Amino acid sequence: xxxxxxxxxxxxxxxxxxxxxxxxxxxxxxxxxxxxxxxxxxxxxxxxxxxxxxxxxxxxxxxxxxxxxxxxxxxxxxxxxxxxxxxxxxxxxxxxxxxxxxxxxxxxxxxxxxxxxxxxxxxxxxxxxxxxxxxxxxxxxxxxxxxxxxxxxxxxxxxxxxxxxxxxxxxxxxxxxxxxxxxxxxxxxxxxxxxxxxxxxxxxxxxxxxxxxxxxxxxxxxxxxxxxxxxxxxxxxxxxxxxxxxxxxxxxxxxxxxxxxxxxxxxxxxxxxxxxxxxxxxxxxxxxxxxxxxxxxxxxxxxxxxxxxxxxxxxxxxxxxxxxxxxxxxxxxxxxxxxxxxxxxxxxxxxxxxxxxxxxxxxxxxxxxxxxxxxxxxxxxxxxxxxxxxxxxxxxxxxxxxxxxxxxxxxxxxx
Amino acid sequence: xxxxxxxxxxxxxxxxxxxxxxxxxxxxxxxxxxxxxxxxxxxxxxxxxxxxxxxxxxxxxxxxxxxxxxxxxxxxxxxxxxxxxxxxxxxxxxxxxxxxxxxxxxxxxxxxxxxxxxxxxxxxxxxxxxxxxxxxxxxxxxxxxxxxxxxxxxxxxxxxxxxxxxxxxxxxxxxxxxxxxxxxxxxxxxxxxxxxxxxxxxxxxxxxxxxxxxxxxxxxxxxxxxxxxxxxxxxxxxxxxxxxxxxxxxxxxxxxxxxxxxxxxxxxxxxxxxxxxxxxxxxxxxxxxxxxxxxxxxxxxxxxxxxxxxxxxxxxxxxxxxxxxxxxxxxxxxxxxxxxxxxxxxxxxxxxxxxxxxxxxxxxxxxxxxxxxxxxxxxxxxxxxxxxxxxxxxxxxxxxxxxxxxxxxxxxxxx
Numbered sequence: 163x164x165x166x167x168x169x170x171x172x173x174x175x176x177x178x179x180x181x182x183x184x185x186x187x188x189x190x191x192x193x194x195x196x197x198x199x200x201x202x203x204x205x206x207x208x209x210x211x212x213x214x215x216x217x218x219x220x221x222x223x224x225x226x227x228x229x230x231x232x233x234x235x236x237x238x239x240x241x242x243x244x245x246x247x248x249x250x251x252x253x254x255x256x257x258x259x260x261x262x263x264x265x266x267x268x269x270x271x272x273x274x275x276x277x278x279x280x281x282x283x284x285x286x287x288x289x290x291x292x293x294x295x296x297x298x299x300x301x302x303x304x305x306x307x308x309x310x311x312x313x314x315x316x317x318x319x320x321x322x323x324x325x326x327x328x329x330x331x332x333x334x335x336x337x338x339x340x341x342x343x344x345x346x347x348x349x350x351x352x353x354x355x356x357x358x359x360x361x362x363x364x365x366x367x368x369x370x371x372x373x374x375x376x377x378x379x380x381x382x383x384x385x386x387x388x389x390x391x392x393x394x395x396x397x398x399x400x401x402x403x404x405x406x407x408x409x410x411x412x413x414x415x416x417x418x419x420x421x422x423x424x425x426x427x428x429x430x431x432x433x434x435x436x437x438x439x440x441x442x443x444x445x446x447x448x449x450x451x452x453x454x455x456x457x458x459x460x461x462x463x464x465x466x467x468x469x470x471x472x473x474x475x476x477x478x479x480x481x482x483x484x485x486x487x488x489x490x491x492x493x494x495x496x497x498x499x500x501x502x503x504x505x506x507x508x509x510x511x512x513x514x515x516x517x518x519x520x521x522x523x524x525x526x527x528x529x530x531x532x533x534x535x536x537x538x539x540x541x542x543x544x545x546x547x548x549x550x551x552x553x554x555x556x557x558x559x560x561x562x563x564x565x566x567x568x569x570x571x572x573x574x575x576x577x
Numbered sequence: 578x579x580x581x582x583x584x585x586x587x588x589x590x591x592x593x594x595x596x597x598x599x600x601x602x603x604x605x606x607x608x609x610x611x612x613x614x615x616x617x618x619x620x621x622x623x624x625x626x627x628x629x630x631x632x633x634x635x636x637x638x639x640x641x642x643x644x645x646x647x648x649x650x651x652x653x654x655x656x657x658x659x660x661x662x663x664x665x666x667x668x669x670x671x672x673x674x675x676x677x678x679x680x681x682x683x684x685x686x687x688x689x690x691x692x693x694x695x696x697x698x699x700x701x702x703x704x705x706x707x708x709x710x711x712x713x714x715x716x717x718x719x720x721x722x723x724x725x726x727x728x729x730x731x732x733x734x735x736x737x738x739x740x741x742x743x744x745x746x747x748x749x750x751x752x753x754x755x756x757x758x759x760x761x762x763x764x765x766x767x768x769x770x771x772x773x774x775x776x777x778x779x780x781x782x783x784x785x786x787x788x789x790x791x792x793x794x795x796x797x798x799x800x801x802x803x804x805x806x807x808x809x810x811x812x813x814x815x816x817x818x819x820x821x822x823x824x825x826x827x828x829x830x831x832x833x834x835x836x837x838x839x840x841x842x843x844x845x846x847x848x849x850x851x852x853x854x855x856x857x858x859x860x861x862x863x864x865x866x867x868x869x870x871x872x873x874x875x876x877x878x879x880x881x882x883x884x885x886x887x888x889x890x891x892x893x894x895x896x897x898x899x900x901x902x903x904x905x906x907x908x909x910x911x912x913x914x915x916x917x918x919x920x921x922x923x924x925x926x927x928x929x930x931x932x933x934x935x936x937x938x939x940x941x942x943x944x945x946x947x948x949x950x951x952x953x954x955x956x957x958x959x960x961x962x963x964x965x966x967x968x969x970x971x972x973x974x975x976x977x978x979x980x981x982x983x984x985x986x987x988x989x990x991x992x
């Protein structure tokens with residue numbers, strides 16, 4: 163059934179990726195608290211040192227490490243406690259030889275001090291004297307001025323997707339606004355003469371729109387803005403109009419469904435026809451060596467990717483991960499260096515066969531069995547949405563493998 | 578330095594979990610398109626069959642499988658093509674013996690048909706006759722009425738966090754609103770006499786608030802609503818007032834920082850003191866066998882968890898994962914059966930030592946080396962936010978292990 167000329171998913175994806183400009187989305191300046199999940203549009207350079215002064219990391223005594231050199235339990239040193247340092251203020255004194263100052267965690271080191279002795283390591287002799295029974299290394303228990311980030315250092319690089327701790331680092335540097343790529347707007351055109359909205363009563367022969375809900379969720383989750391364009395009849399003019407409209411006001415167009423006879427060819431025809439009007443390579447592939455997801459179509463018009471998705475719910479989710487997510491990331495200028503797929507290892511619970519020459523994506527659910535994680539295949543046609551609802555993730559059988567054996571260790575891509 | 582009486586993180590967490598009611602949050606009814614990431618508050622029962630009729634999964638010919646029994650290439654069968662079925666409409670005929678109807682993918686099977694022969698397997702003899710050279714099994718290429726979901730079946734169970742495909746399944750069943758637990762409101766109280774807001778100019782001795790930005794992002798990402806209460810002075814009355822206020826209008830209270838001398842004890846004291854007023858067990862643990870994160874405090878007042886977090890940025894992120902996330906999930910009634918940590922396997926790049934008796938959480942960044950993923954420790958004090966910015970995830974060294982060897986396979990918990 164698989165056409166030998168069909169490309170593997172990754173090769174098909176490359177055709178699209180190579181036909182669209184990287185980091186093509188415009189840049190906007192946002193407050194950092196709005197930037198979680200956004201992609202940075204330019205390198206961020208530290209405007210100042212972090213911290214701006216040398217701080218203690220413990221509660222203890224700020225001192226000069228030289229005053230403790232060679233000190234041990236049998237020959238302790240006695241150091242005067244001359245001052246106390248308070249949080250958030252600048253010590254207005256300088257330590258002399260043999261002198262120390264009480265310092266709280268986070269407190270600023272006074273002049274003349276280069277280390278902190280932990281409270282627990284000091285024996286209090288009197289109100290103004292401690293006994294030290296071990297030597298303290300220079301910089302011990304100190305974060306030096308600029309040790310976290312040095313002024314002028316590149317803190318975050320263009321193309322990085324901002325995580326919670328990255329926003330924290332920006333706050334720490336006093337950077338309250340930054341340039342990010344705006345989120346890609348992804349249009350979803352649902353097609354099929356039998357499809358009705360989720361809220362409509364069903365006539366016999368009709369089914370409700372499932373895929374636009376699934377796709378919207380996945381697009382938002384991966385940093386895009388989904389726009390549901392509605393449900394359209396399987397008609398050349400109707401779908402061509404919808405596609406042209408979507409190309410105007412979004413960065414990427416998805417056409418879901420079109421499962422009735424001849425419609426697949428019609429979608430491809432429309433992509434080629436509008437490429438003649440607006441420019442672009444038109445259809446780049448039509449069909450891939452993939453199950454589920456074989457009828458996938460990919461093309462580019464006016465620098466914008468257009469992806470035709472099979473109507474089957476399971477194929478929709480698999481094709482999102484293989485095509486839509488990477489294309490969204492390319493549009494948004496994501497630097498893929500740090501873009502790791504979230505996986506978990508498990509043991510296959512059953513033998514699973516696969517045809518040679520195609521990539522099989524098996525839905526599995528996970529269960530602890532005898533202290534080990536088992537991946538249990540969720541069997542059922544790719545048209546069944548419940549195969550996805552029951553599943554926790556996907557196991558990929560590559561094109562050169564004829565299946566998986568029970569007990570074999572597999573990597574599960576988690577939803 | 579580690580107190581032998583300190584609990585391991587998981588044991589400390591259990592003390593909190595066992596002191597707060599499960600699924601304690603109130604229930605709200607939302608449109609399904611608003612429910613991505615929410616936790617379902619009651620089982621969802623299918624109000625109807627999905628699909629509501631038997632459908633073809635391919636383009637082909639609907640027929641009665643009995644008419645093809647025993648058929649092979651050497652003795653084909655000839656079947657009349659009497660009708661054509663259109664998408665979204667009900668066939669108004671019944672197939673007789675030896676009869677078929679042209680059917681598109683998704684089309685409704687007519688009475689008298691129990692299977693579909695794929696277009697590619699039929700030889701067209703004339704406009705109204707096909708030659709069949711292989712037998713077709715009953716239900717071949719058919720999704721039967723109710724095969725995806727049967728009316729009355731439990732589709733999703735209480736406590737499940739809704740993913741994109743789950744919302745799709747609800748849409749498919751015509752369920753447009755459901756009951757979910759509202760998101761937990763989590764207050765963040767930042768303390769420290771040296772802390773100033775991110776937007777303020779710095780005086781020497783001061784540092785900017787980093788942790789409330791990191792915590793807000795992590796709380797949102799994990800299905801909560803963060804509320805920044807502001808930055809408060811290290812003063813008993815000030816912090817007690819802030820804590821009482823936060824207890825009134827949120828489901829969980831975080832106190833970040835309080836790193837100055839004596840403040841850790843003060844936070845614990847305040848938790849115990851307000852437990853006397855509002856009820857609850859007060860402080861449940863103060864200090865855990867964990868690095869970074871040793872000074873962690875946990876307590877419960879008026880059924881609401883209060884967590885005192887160390888001021889160090891790296892400790893904040895580690896303690897979020899070990900304490901705050903699981904407590905949020907407990908409040909929200911998450912069923913942990915399907916709650917898998919997202920990980921990736923890698924090889925340690927260097928030896929790393931760890932003290933016995935405590936759990937070490939090592940920040941690592943990941944890099945491909947000779948086709949393998951290497952986990953490279955990000956060294957540096959836990960007070961450095963950049964150790965988190967450079968890292969891709971965390972490797973845990975359990976309390977009974979004295980370190981990790983270079984080349985050892987490790988599981989990296991991805992951020």
